[in-house]
Amino acid sequence: xxxxxxxxxxxxxxxxxxxxxxxxxxxxxxxxxxxxxxxxxxxxxxxxxxxxxxxxxxxxxxxxxxxxxxxxxxxxxxxxxxxxxxxxxxxxxxxxxxxxxxxxxxxxxxxxxxxxxxxxxxxxxxxxxxxxxxxxxxxxxxxxxxxxxxxxxxxxxxxxxxxxxxxxxxxxxxxxxxxxxxxxxxxxxxxxxxxxxxxxxxxxxxxxxxxxxxxxxxxxxxxxxxxxxxxxxxxxxxxxxxxxxxxxxxxxxxxxxxxxxxxxxxxxxxxxxxxxxxxxxxxxxxxxxxxxxxxxxxxxxxxxxxxxxxxxxxxxxxxxxxxxxxxxxxxxxxxxxxxxxxxxxxxxxxxxxxxxxxxxxxxxxxxxxxxxxxxxxxxxxxxxxxxxxxxxxxxxxxxxxxxxxxxxxxxxxxxxxxxxxxxxxxxxxxxxxxxxxxxxxxxxxxxxxxxxxxxxxxxxxxxxxxxxxxxxxxxxxxxxxxxxxxxxxxxxxxxxxxxxxxxxxxxxxxxxxxxxxxxxxxxxxxxxxxxxxxxxxxxxxxx
Numbered sequence: 180x181x182x183x184x185x186x187x188x189x190x191x192x193x194x195x196x197x198x199x200x201x202x203x204x205x206x207x208x209x210x211x212x213x214x215x216x217x218x219x220x221x222x223x224x225x226x227x228x229x230x231x232x233x234x235x236x237x238x239x240x241x242x243x244x245x246x247x248x249x250x251x252x253x254x255x256x257x258x259x260x261x262x263x264x265x266x267x268x269x270x271x272x273x274x275x276x277x278x279x280x281x282x283x284x285x286x287x288x289x290x291x292x293x294x295x296x297x298x299x300x301x302x303x304x305x306x307x308x309x310x311x312x313x314x315x316x317x318x319x320x321x322x323x324x325x326x327x328x329x330x331x332x333x334x335x336x337x338x339x340x341x342x343x344x345x346x347x348x349x350x351x352x353x354x355x356x357x358x359x360x361x362x363x364x365x366x367x368x369x370x371x372x373x374x375x376x377x378x379x380x381x382x383x384x385x386x387x388x389x390x391x392x393x394x395x396x397x398x399x400x401x402x403x404x405x406x407x408x409x410x411x412x413x414x415x416x417x418x419x420x421x422x423x424x425x426x427x428x429x430x431x432x433x434x435x436x437x438x439x440x441x442x443x444x445x446x447x448x449x450x451x452x453x454x455x456x457x458x459x460x461x462x463x464x465x466x467x468x469x470x471x472x473x474x475x476x477x478x479x480x481x482x483x484x485x486x487x488x489x490x491x492x493x494x495x496x497x498x499x500x501x502x503x504x505x506x507x508x509x510x511x512x513x514x515x516x517x518x519x520x521x522x523x524x525x526x527x528x529x530x531x532x533x534x535x536x537x538x539x540x541x542x543x544x545x546x547x548x549x550x551x552x553x554x555x556x557x558x559x560x561x562x563x564x565x566x567x568x569x570x571x572x573x574x575x576x577x578x579x580x581x582x583x584x585x586x587x588x589x590x591x592x593x594x595x596x597x598x599x600x601x602x603x604x605x606x607x608x609x610x611x612x613x614x615x616x617x618x619x620x621x622x623x624x625x626x627x628x629x630x631x632x633x634x635x636x637x638x639x640x641x642x643x644x645x646x647x648x649x650x651x652x653x654x655x656x657x658x659x660x661x662x663x664x665x666x667x668x669x670x671x672x673x674x675x676x677x678x679x680x681x682x683x684x685x686x687x688x689x690x691x692x693x694x695x696x697x698x699x700x701x702x703x704x705x706x707x708x709x710x711x712x713x714x715x716x717x718x719x720x721x722x
Contacts, residue, residue, distance in 0.1 A: 180435050181219040181264055181413050184245035185230045188252040189475060190513065191436065191468050193485040194501050198465060198598065199434040200258045201502055204655035205593045208677040215427065217417045218253065219264030220246040223393040224302050224406035225385070231392075238392040242267055252485050257494050257658055264413045274416030275409050276397050278454055281421075282383075283397075287342050287453035293382045294335035298324050302406050304382060305331050339384040339402060346449035347378045353448060353458055361444050362596050363508050366437065366464040370444045381446060383408050411447045414459070429457040437464050463596045465507040471514050483513055492709055495657035496522040502656050503602040515712045523708045526660065529609045530649065531705035533616065534664060537642040538698060542621055542635075548643055548669065548693040549636035551685035556637050558686055570634045574618070578611045582645050583682050589652050590677070602656065605649055612645040640694070643668060644683045647693070651680050660706055669699040 182192050196218060203216040222242040231241040246265055253260060264271060282288050295304040305324045310331055315321045322331050351374050354360055354367070361367040384402040387395065393403040412420070418427040435443050440462075448458035467474075470481040488497045500518045503525070505511050536542065543549065556571045585608055592601035621638045624631045650664035654675065665675055670693070685691045 180433070180439065181221045181266065181410060182249050183221045183224075183226070184242050184249070185226045186477070187245060187248050188485055190483045190485050190488065190501065191475065192249070193252060193256055193258075194468060194505055195434060195436055195465065196253050196258045196260075197256065197498055197501055198463070198505070198507075198596075200260075201598050201655040202432070202434070202463075202593065202596075204259060204658070205677070208651075208654060208675070209590070210676055210678045215261045215418070216259060217262040217264060217414070218258075218260045219262070219413060219417075220249055220266070221406070221410040221413070222246065222265055222267045223409050225299050225390050225392075226302055228390065228392040229299065239267065255489050255494070256485065256498060262417050264417045266409055266413060271413060271416040272394050274420045275394050275404060275412045277421045278412045278415065278450075279397055279404060279408075281454035282341065282450065285453050285455065287345075287450075288339050288383065289342070290337065291340045291380075292335070293338045293340065294333070295382075296322060296324075296331035297334040298327070298329050298331045300329040301327060304334075306379075336386045336389070338382045338386070338405075339396060339399075341381040341383045341408075341450065341453070343381045343446070343449055344378050346452055347374060349452055350374055350445065350449060353452075359461060360458070361440075361462045361464065363464070365508050366440060366444075370440065373441060373445055378445075407442055407446065408450065411442065411450065415456075429459055431459040432461040432463060433459050434463045434465070437466050440464055463507070465505065466510045468505070469510055469512050472512055488518075492518050492522060493706075495660045495706070496526065496709060499526060499602075499657050502598050503606075504599065506599055507596055519709045519711055522706075525606050525609070526657070526706040527704075527708040529606070529613060530646075530660075530664075533609065533613050533642065534646055534667065534705050536616060537639055537646065538667065538701065543639055543698075546698050548696045548698060549639050550694055551640040551683070551691065552633040552637045553685070553688070555634045556641070556686060558688065570619075570637075572618075575615060578608075578615050579641065579683060579686065581611060582608050582648060585648060586652065586677065586680050586682070593655075598656070601652075605652055608645065609649060612642060616642055640685070640691075641683065643693070644691075648680065648682050651675055651677065663702060664705060666699045667702065667705075669693070669696050 180195060182188065199216060199218070203214060206214050220242065227238050227241065231238040234241060242265070250263055293304075296307070296310050297303075298305050301324065309325045310322050311325050312320055313323045313328075315330070323329060324331055351371075354371060354374070358367065361370050383405045384396050385393070385405060387401050387403050390403045393406060394409055396402040396404055414431060414433070415424055415428065418424045433443055444462050451458050468483070469475065470483060473479060473481060475482050492500065497518070500521055503521065504517070538546070540546065555569050556575070557569045559576065585604060588604050589601040592598065592604070616638065619638050621635050624635045626632050626635065646664060647668050647670055650661045650668065650670070654661040674692070683691075685694065
C-alpha cells in the first residue's frame, strides 16, 4: 500500500512492505518477466491538515518530512521498490482528476445531502450500527466507532455521492468467479459477508471549507475529493493512467493490512468497474502486530520503531523474523526476546553453523565442492526395500527426498501468500541437514582410506547441495545473507535463479556443474549471533 503520513513508520508498515518485497523478489528469481513494485505515501485529508496544525507546520512540510522517513525506513530494510508515489505529486493529481471524470461521465456520481458519524482518524463515515457511547479521558460521554474505539462526530454536508449500491451484484459475481481474488480465505469470506449486507452509496467528496488539503473536484471548487478515492487511484497513476496503464492493469496484486480491506475489496473494485476498468487480479491481506499482547498505540508508548530494530537485529535478521513469524490470517505478537531467540537459533546456529562446519579446512582441506559417489549413496526406487549396498541410511533417503521437494513446496506457499510456511519448511530441512551431518560424523572418517574418503566427500557434497538450495530459496527473504552463502559456495549470479534450481543431480545420474569447483573466499561467520535483551542497552530513538 501507500502509507498515511500522519505519523512515522512502525513495524506494521514495514511488515506490509516486506511481504510485497519477498513476493516481488521471488517473482524476479522465477524469471517471470518484468515486474514493478510500487509503494509510497498517502498525503491528503483532514487528519494531515490537523496533524500539521498541531505540529505548528504546514501540510506540505509535514508530508515532505514524514514521506522521507517512510522512504528511508523501506530503503534501510532492503525493500526493493521500483516506484515510490506521493499523492501530492502532479502526475497523481492529474490521474485522480481524470478518474473522477470517468466516474462522472459513466453516471456513477450525483450530488446529495449527506449526514452521519464521521471518524477523522479513519477518514470515513461510520454506520449507526457501528457507533457506541463511551466516556472519554475526562469522563465525558462521547460517540466512538465500535471497531476502532476512535471518536466520531455527527457531520452534515452536501457532497458528491458514488452509486455503490448499484455494484452489489457485479461485486458478488466478480468474487464468486474469482475465488482467489482475496487471500487468505478467511478474508475472502469476510468480503462475501459484507456484500450480503446493505451497501449504501458512498460519500466521495468533502466540503472545501472543511477540507482544503486535498484535490479539488474538477469543475466544482466548493468540494474536495475524498481522501480514500484520491489514495486508491495511486495504483493507476503509478502505471501511467490514463494513457499507458493498459500495459500493466489489471495484472496487479495488492498487499494490504486487514484494516483497509473494505476499501480495497469493496469500494475500489466498484470504483474501477464504474470507471470502465477491471478489478485487480489478487488482493493479499495480512493481520496486525501486537506488542506483548497489546495493540500498538502512541498513548501506550509501545510503538516499535523499525529503524531501531534494523540497527539492533540487522536488516536480514529483522526481515527474517517478521516474515517467519507473521501469519497473515491472525495477529502476531512482537517482543525483543522472541526475535533474538528465533534469529540466533535458525540463522546463526542452524544455517550459519552448517556452512562453517561443512566448509571447515579440517573437514574439506581442498576447499572444493567435492565429488558425489553413487556407490556410497546409490539411487533406489524404494529406500525401505534397499539391500544395504551403500553407506546411506533409510533416514538419509528420507531427508534427501524432503530437500528435493522443497523448491516446489516453497513456490506453492509464495503463490498462496503463506511465506511463513515456506520459511518453516526451509528451517525444518536445515535442521534435518544438521542431523545428517552429525549422524555421519565426517570428522571421524579416515581420509587415508579410499572408501572412507569417497563417503566423506559424498557427505560434504550432499550438505553443500542442501546449502545451495537453501541459499537460493532464501534470497527473497534474507538477500544479504543468501548472497554471502551462495558466494561462499561459488554459485555464480546467473546460477541463482529458481527456474533452473535442481537438487543433487548426481543422485539421478546427471552431471553437477559445481562438482570439483573451488569454493568462494571464506568471509567468516555467515550470521553473527544477536545479544540477549538483558545485555542490550536501551536504544535512543532516531525519530
